[in-house]
Amino acid sequence: MEQGIVASPVVELENVRREYLVGEQVTVALDGIDLVVERGEFLAIVGPSGSGKSTMMNLIGCLDRPSSGLVKIASDSTSDLSDNQLTALRSKAIGFVFQQFQLLPNTTAIENVMAPLLYQGISSKQARVSAKAILKRLGLADRLNFDRNRLSGGQQQRVAIARALVTNPDIVLADEPTGALDSKTGAQVIELLKELNREGRTIILITHDLEIAASAPRRVFLRDGRIERDERGAR
Amino acid sequence: MLGVVIGVAAIVALTSIVDGASQGINKSLATLGTNQLSITALAPDALSEHDAEELAKLDDVAVMFVQTQNEGTIATADKRVNARLVGVSAKYFEAVKPQIALGSYLSSSKYSSSSKDVVFGADAANDLGLTADMLGKTVKLNGQDFRLVGVLDDQAGFGTSGRVYVTLDSARKLFSQYPYVSSIVLQAATPEAVDSLQISANRQLRESYGLGADTDARFTITNQASLIAAVSSITDTLGLLLTGIAGISLIVGGIGIMNIMLVSVRERTREIGVRRAIGAKQSNILTQFLIEAIVLSLAGGVVGLILGEIAAYFLAILGDWVFSIQLETVLLALGFSLVVGVVFGVWPARTAAKLEPIDALRFE
Secondary structure, X not given: OOOOOOOOEEEEEEEEEXXXXXXXXXXXXXXXXXXXXXXXXXXXXXXXXXXXXXXXXXXXXXXXXXXXXXXEEOOEEOOOOOXXXXXXXXXXXXXXXXXXXXXXXXXXXXXXXXXXXXXXXXXXXXXXXXXXXXXXXXXXXHHOOOEHHHOOHHHHHHHHHXXXXXXXXXXXXXXXXXXXXXXXXXXXXXXXXXXXXXXOOEEEEEEOOHHHHOOOOEEEEEEOOXXXXXXXXXX | OHHHHHHHHHHHHHHHHHHHHHHHHHHHHHOOOOOEEEEEEOOOXXXXXXXXXXXXXXXOEEEEEEEEEEEEEEEOOOOEEEEEEEEEXXXXXXXXXXXXXXXXXXXXXXXXXOOOEEEEOHHHHHHHOOOHHHOOOEEEEOOEEEEEEEEEOOOOOOOOOOEEEEEHHHHHHHOOOOOEOOEEEEEEOOHHHHHHHHHHHHHHHHHHOOOOOOOOOOEEEEEHHHHHHHHHHHHHHHHHHHHHHHHHHHHHHHHHHHHHHHHHHHHOHHHHHHHHHOOOOHHHHHHHHHHHHHHHHHXXXXXXXXXXXXXXXXXXXXXXXXXXXXXXXXXXXXXXHHHHHHXXXXXXXXXXXXXXXXXXXXXX
């Protein structure tokens, strides 16, 4: 899959509004959002806390549905899906990378990476083969059976990235992936994401850090639940 | 989990106790024969051998024997102890068939009223320190010489072990109460005939002594079958009661497991969120937590089973009954813990499955 040749949108947001009822009060987290992400793009969603970027991540990540407007992920609208259908879409289309790594407790690196495949109903044997291959690719061949307590922060985040990639998703959704890492390890993680993007993977990075955001060729700035600007090109 | 351990251990131990005890009692009673009626004298002169002979003529009587008994002394050359001396008529050993450890019965073929042979019960033999080489030798009963022909087995049956058996005529010469008998035992031809035989025996004895229907009799008639029925109804009730108590501990244990699981769901909310994010369906989360509850409960059940069987083993030694691990008890114990796990695991598991992924991920 090469960028530019197949220009098919993988994320489409049309006039999206997301509001929450907090007590009696309606809080608008996102309003009037229009956004198209093409397959193979590397995009950063940037904004201070409270700008609506977590809500945006939840909507793109199929963890939440819009109050109004349309969210289409890999051509499927999320609005009319049941919980199971939304889970199936999430499982197929999205790979999550979290700020705190969020490796599963009491499981080894390889078991963490196998988990998404097992939830898809793939046999344990097949899942192990795929998980091993991707961990090897990320330089963790000698850490397969380590649990999270025996892995460094950078290694844990690479395991989490392997877990996000193992299902071969349409989009890798990374929420502050360097937030819990020192700057050197953080830079390595960003470099890895860039490399994955060069291979054709769509990467959406959610961050409040302008410096981290600068590593993405496209940057969408959020403020008070609206898109403030949409920048392209290196800074 | 402790509740499940205690509950299951209690069920296992109690089932074994009730089983063991009722087996022991039934075995003892069964040696007396389920077709039997025992007519026991309430006064020394209440029954005579003539009564016995008349009762033997009733319809459906297959076997009749008579016992007369009194306290006396038994002695060898160097030891002397007290024992219960029992005179039995020819059919006694044939009807009761106590197990013999050494030698032989006073068998009906060799039974002669003038015989001076004696058979010892196991305890009486132990009390006197009898050994196998004493067979055929002389022992003294109330000072008279008798020849030891047999010793009964320890397990011979209800009430036989402390006794010493001689012929009826020999017993008469040992006691002064000739011609009284202590008890008459009638064996019915079939188990079904026992009840009607009891009625006709009672009527005949009352008529022969001129007793009215409402006059107190000087004898009692005991029906072995009804005795066994009474005993098993008592052990059944006891079993039910104890199972009820064990059931309450299981419920308490189940509530404990439910609490553990609810705390676990709360502590692992973020993990649940991550699992949902990486593709777990609600049903996957439900299954995971349900299995965890079942494993917890089954683990408690296995520990309880082991502790219960150990307790049952020692109680069997104390109560002198046979210890055995019953497959039903094992299945019952594991079945109960499985059910407890499922019943009390469902709610926490549903709570976990119903969590919204975004709320779970945001949970601190």
